[in-house]
Amino acid sequence: MPATRQATLSVIGKAQPRVDGPLKVSGKAMYTSDHNFPGMLYAVPVCATIANGEVQKIDTNAAEKMPGVRAIFVRNTIGKLFRASEGVAFDAEMSHVDENRPPLEDDVVRYYGQYVALAVADTFERASAAADAVKVTYSSRPPNVEPRLAPETNQKVESERGDAAKAFDAAAVQLDQTYDLPPETHNPIELHASVAVWDGTAFTLYESTQGVVNHRNVLAQMLGVPKENVRVVSKFLGSGFGGKLFPWTQSALAAAAARQLGKPVKFVVSRRMMFQSVGHRPRVTQRIRLSATRDGKLTSLRQDWVNHTSILDDYKENCGEATPFMYSVPNLRVTSAQARRHVGPPTPMRGPGAVPGLWATESAMDELALKLGIDPVQLRLVNEPKIDEGLNIPFSSRHLKECLSTGAQKFGWEKRNPSVGSMKRDGLTLGWGMAACSWIAERFAFAASVELRDDGTARVSTATQDIGTGTYTILALLVSERLGLAVDKIEVALGDTRLPPGPLSGGSMVTASAVHAVTEAAAKAIDALLATAAKAHGSKFAGRKASELEYTNAMVHAKGESASSGMPFADLLRAGNLQSVSGAGSSQATFGSASKPKFSSHSFGAQFVEVTWQPEIARLRVSRVVTVIDAGRILNPLAGRNQIEGAVVMGIGMSLFEETSYDPRNGAPINSNLADYIVSSNADVPSLDVHFVEYPDTHLNELGARGIGEIGLAGVAAAIANAVYHATGVRVRELPIKIEDLIV
């Protein structure tokens, strides 16, 4: 879209309530487990009760005789399940799975809760009872779920410039601290679910997935059938937060059971299994070493992290994602390593890499500011880089300084008294802390189709999905903007591999990826319409050249004449006896591209937090958060604000409550329910103030939109820990911050 059009955007940038709102408040939005089919059976797995060992014997005799039971599947009866080869491009051929071993592939147990058998019966209760009645004998060894992680001897260098060790040793001011993050479990309220239908030739898989195309590509390989024989559908997702990006083993098991039995099979993972077999954010330990001159210029930055991973899979939590470009520092070294534990495979969780990384680096920046006696906002401002010093290329659009100064002003930072415990209100001690944040801004490949129809409506379709972020609404807005049609005249079709291939809902990239493809598809549909207008019988433009015609707000008219002098497109289509005309659009991936980028593209932001502390009763509350985000043009400020607010709320949970604990005896996640794994609730949510500084980043797409799903979580934990220090004088370097940490 040329720059001149941007000045006259009519719906983009205005608050648009989500188009699927009425479905979601009335029970009409169809989530995976809402799908039922005649003759459908229910699958419930038998979960390993050890984390390290072998299955010696599975006795299914009693279970098989129970009422309603159709089958108890084990390794040699489930049917062949293959491994999926890795397709690394982020396009229609993408094929990625975090747990590479197909379920039931061998008799080795490598994590607690690994599926070792599958009960299928005519009701959920009967399948559950049968699964309980399966007797499994194991040979068991002690699991390694040791929570302490230490730097490994084989740390891999992720980014390096200058000589960080030398600069550190020579520096006037040094900081050397280690920051820990526990395993976190995504816990969307919708449980992972798969409903598999097999018709003898092809599968239709209803899945709770953040990527129908990737899911299709992986499952076709695992099931050993051509891709065109697998259709994956995900119309509504009860959110995912990364946990539903890649297929988990229940999907292959449901499909395999459906094939073996010739009946539809529903497999809904239980809340306990959510902690065992569908991914988590891994435990991370990070040693941060910073050095600076006495006036606060950074001279070196080192970040050495280790994350745990599972026994078979190599999951790297990319904690150095934001480190090389966040600040100007001549000497830098970022290294990584993984340590194997008997846990299920980790997977991305909202803001993977950057969120844990910034927890450590932004805590360390606060500690350095204290050592220097410099205001924490000021320390960030004086170390603002001119370019991305990691890649030696300019930023496409970076406005972190404005985020910091705007945040400071909205928050009232200038009233902050830096001395610990010195600020009071209504008998409470106040703590004020802040942190900067960042998140990647990239595109996945995206294909879309737009149809103009003879009833005056339009339809846009693509095989991405809406995980709750508002993709249905964004696509309607993009089409509305280009076609000049009201949003309620636009049907949006998503979440089905029969549609043109769309991307994963991950990395906060869908919106930025969609802009060009959808706009181009709409423009091509208009071209097709004008060609029709030039030749259709009954068109008042029949015999004219298409190039002499123009489309404005649902009307086709001669160039240079008013839109009202023309013909509504619906009339034109009817005149030509056409139900519709369509256009296709696409855009390429930047993410994962082999070519070196010309610009460093990231979103930035600042988090300002107030906590209240009552030492008498050891009561800590987050009372106020101001968040300022630089994420390019915000296409729908209502949904955008939603995303940031929700991420901050999740950040409060990350900071104060969330931790998955493994039992050292058997490797079981022991707090595997929502009473023992605490997430933020209504009582925890403070006043939230979200601002956007809007600088369209047109290097990414013509509207200059980046993504906003994840950045709101980045920096929250550090800002809270920094505020807690300011209130209490206690520096907590291991999340979550517990009351017992603060009682000194």
Added chain:
Amino acid sequence: MITLNVNGKTHEVDADPATPLLYVLRNDLKLNGAKFGCGLGQCGACTVMVDGEAVYSCLTPILLLQGRSIKTLEGLGTAEQPGPLQQAFIDEQAAQCGYCIPGMIMRAQALLERNPSPSDEQIRAHMNAGLCRCGTHMRILRAVHRASKTMQGAIPGAKRA
């Protein structure tokens, strides 16, 4: 056979008396509004109203419900004609992924029928039993306030309190 009154309609249900109401609503009566989130009464996605009170349908066996009045999300309105509380949730953009929302709305409905003008604190305390992982809490709070204004006097049961 157990007789259940759901949204003003009588249903004869052929299910074990110990069956949780949630399973009967979803599997037998095809009412998908109430959601399964934990089966343990911890998340609140399954919340419906029984005789005006918010209950966890995943924990409530149907044998306790004969002769009682059960109300689910579907009893408040439709996508085309949402009730006032549903409309308030739309207007305040309280749904993100929407999975917790049926339970949130039914819990809020129970509050508003008992207390038509709840305070911030009362709403927070009452709504705390419902978990939302998208973090829409402030919007839910605002939606309940908004509905409280639009519903004043519109609910027959509102005088009871």
